[in-house]
Amino acid sequence: EADIYQTPRYLVIGTGKKITLECSQTMGHDKMYWYQQDPGMELHLIHYSYGVNSTEKGDLSSESTVSRIRTEHFPLTLESARPSHTSQYLCASSESLRGAITDTQYFGPGTRLTVL
Amino acid sequence: EDQVTQSPEALRLQEGESSSLNCSYTVSGLRGLFWYRQDPGKGPEFLFTLYSAGEEKEKERLKATLTKKESFLHITAPKPEDSATYLCAVSKDTGRRALTFGSGTRLQVQP
Numbered sequence: 001e002a003d004i005y006q007t008p009r010y011l012v013i014g015t016g017k018k019i020t021l022e023c024s025q026t027m028g029h030d031k032m033y034w035y036q037q038d039p040g041m042e043l044h045l046i047h048y049s050y051g052v053n054s055t056e057k058g059d060l061s062s063e064s065t066v067s068r069i070r071t072e073h074f075p076l077t078l079e080s081a082r083p084s085h086t087s088q089y090l091c092a093s094s095e096s097l098r099g100a101i102t103d104t105q106y107f108g109p110g111t112r113l114t115v116l
Numbered sequence: 117e118d119q120v121t122q123s124p125e126a127l128r129l130q131e132g133e134s135s136s137l138n139c140s141y142t143v144s145g146l147r148g149l150f151w152y153r154q155d156p157g158k159g160p161e162f163l164f165t166l167y168s169a170g171e172e173k174e175k176e177r178l179k180a181t182l183t184k185k186e187s188f189l190h191i192t193a194p195k196p197e198d199s200a201t202y203l204c205a206v207s208k209d210t211g212r213r214a215l216t217f218g219s220g221t222r223l224q225v226q227p
Binding site: 006033040041042043044045048058059090091092102103104105106107108109110112 | 120147148150152157158159160161162165167203205207214215217218219220222
């Protein structure tokens with residue numbers, strides 16, 4: 001069972017505002033991810049982290065930034081929100097197990113962001 | 117280029133009417149194929165991981181199978197609570213191990 005939390009669940013803000021989407025997991029997973037999903041569309045990876053102080057950009061270009069100062073926390077920040085940033089943002093985490101073929105990613109409930 | 121294609125895009129079934137969802141993939145070095153269920157406004161919920169052709173996994177009314185080119189999610193005697201979007205994703209043989217998702221199949225089961 002996954003214990004991964006995202007806040008806020010819904011956010012409506014005006015253009016130009018700075019926002020931070022929070023993601024926390026209590027499972028001690030080393031890897032964390034941020035995906036972006038538009039209605040009826042695929043999830044696209046925008047950021048990932050293999051551990052503390054490790055962050056990389058994903059496949060989909062994003063103006064957001066992330067940080068990983070603590071294992072359990074992986075916040076995403078938009079310095080100046082625009083209407084094009086309106087989307088659902090999903091956080092996930094996984095654990096690298098010795099000998100495992102691949103990791104299973106567990107997702108949080110998501111943050112639906114609307115920028116007016 | 118890696119591709120994951122799911123069909124149909126949408127499926128409407130009567131309660132008890134069994135059917136299958138398809139996920140075809142073109143990926144070099146497949147490590148694993150995942151099925152997730154996503155309810156509206158929520159994050160994907162993990163269902164299954166399949167690692168090699170011929171593998172099958174079951175959970176309640178769902179059974180997932182895998183070949184070298186595609187995976188099927190069979191739904192036997194579905195109930196209205198099975199209504200959701202079902203997502204397929206693949207993990208590649210790379211160090212990053214992020215997932216590549218299909219666009220999903222929206223399943224509606226009517227009573």
